Amino acid sequence: xxxxxxxxxxxxxxxxxxTGWLVVLLAAAFTVAASAEPVPDTCKIHYPSDAAxxxxxxxxxxxxxxxxxxxxEWEDVLRFNRIDRRHIYPGVRLKVPDDLRQVDxxxxxxxxxxxxxxDPKFILxxxxxxxxxxxxxxxxxxxxxxxxxxxxxxxxxxxxxLFRVSAYDRLHTSSLxxxxxxxxxxxxxxxxxxxxxxxxxxxxxxxxxxxxxxxxHGCIGLYDEQMQKEYYGYPRHPLLEDARALxxxxxxxxxxxxxFHDLAGGPPVQIVGQAPDxxxxxxxxxxxxxxxxTKGLRPAGVGVVR
Numbered sequence: 001x002x003x004x005x006x007x008x009x010x011x012x013x014x015x016x017x018x019t020g021w022l023v024v025l026l027a028a029a030f031t032v033a034a035s036a037e038p039v040p041d042t043c044k045i046h047y048p049s050d051a052a053x054x055x056x057x058x059x060x061x062x063x064x065x066x067x068x069x070x071x072x073e074w075e076d077v078l079r080f081n082r083i084d085r086r087h088i089y090p091g092v093r094l095k096v097p098d099d100l101r102q103v104d105x106x107x108x109x110x111x112x113x114x115x116x117x118x119d120p121k122f123i124l125x126x127x128x129x130x131x132x133x134x135x136x137x138x139x140x141x142x143x144x145x146x147x148x149x150x151x152x153x154x155x156x157x158x159x160x161x162l163f164r165v166s167a168y169d170r171l172h173t174s175s176l177x178x179x180x181x182x183x184x185x186x187x188x189x190x191x192x193x194x195x196x197x198x199x200x201x202x203x204x205x206x207x208x209x210x211x212x213x214x215x216x217h218g219c220i221g222l223y224d225e226q227m228q229k230e231y232y233g234y235p236r237h238p239l240l241e242d243a244r245a246l247x248x249x250x251x252x253x254x255x256x257x258x259x260f261h262d263l264a265g266g267p268p269v270q271i272v273g274q275a276p277d278x279x280x281x282x283x284x285x286x287x288x289x290x291x292x293x294t295k296g297l298r299p300a301g302v303g304v305v306r
Contacts, residue, residue, distance in 0.1 A: 066088060078240075081212055112135075118138075120136060120137060121136060127273040151274055151275040163194040164269060168193070169191045172191035179231065187227050188208065190247035205220040205243075205269075206243060
């Protein structure tokens, strides 16, 4: 159809179309997630390690799926973008490496950390990279993408400095915040406490949503798809369990009955850097999180502006 050309529809066809759109809109009203939040646009957020990986920005389309777009490397692409599967939906923009092999087992954390050479367990958090590294006697044992507190809002910044894990609670829930549109306390499973503010607010490393930008109230969040399935019904088959992996590594050898426990001599936690700000013009686009696209495949090339 030529630009500017008007297309005519018979009235009965128009009626059917309007009815169809009404059904779609009603269905969407019942499938949105609980909270309004910015639409993730990881292309607008810059990390120091981005310079080492050439990438192109891609906007997720209806019926795109991660395995179809990225094959076996879909998990690496998520980690590169510091985003979880629940936040992949039409309109979201991702950084796609020009060569997916460059993000195989992606981690911007140093392989060795001299300050941790004497510690059997040491946690390093780089806020500028939005990544966490777990070190055993100075050698990187595992690393994970995170979502930290928001630097643009002082009350929600993650504190920097040297701390120590002082308590753990596998089934911890927030005493300050509820799930949006719900009276349920926000889940903070696999929680490791490392700081208590002068106002007696505890700051934890724990499982939560990882939306592709710094979004917490000060805590450090890791992938916890089992929690997301329990509370949101998606992903149907949890795979990304970083919060659990770190928690079990930290408390190995200590009793765990699912309740709060103090931890004497826990691993040091070094927090450095400053979280990148999420562009303000994107925050204005706050929206309800739609149901994930789980059906259909659609070929898609990578070629949107960088």
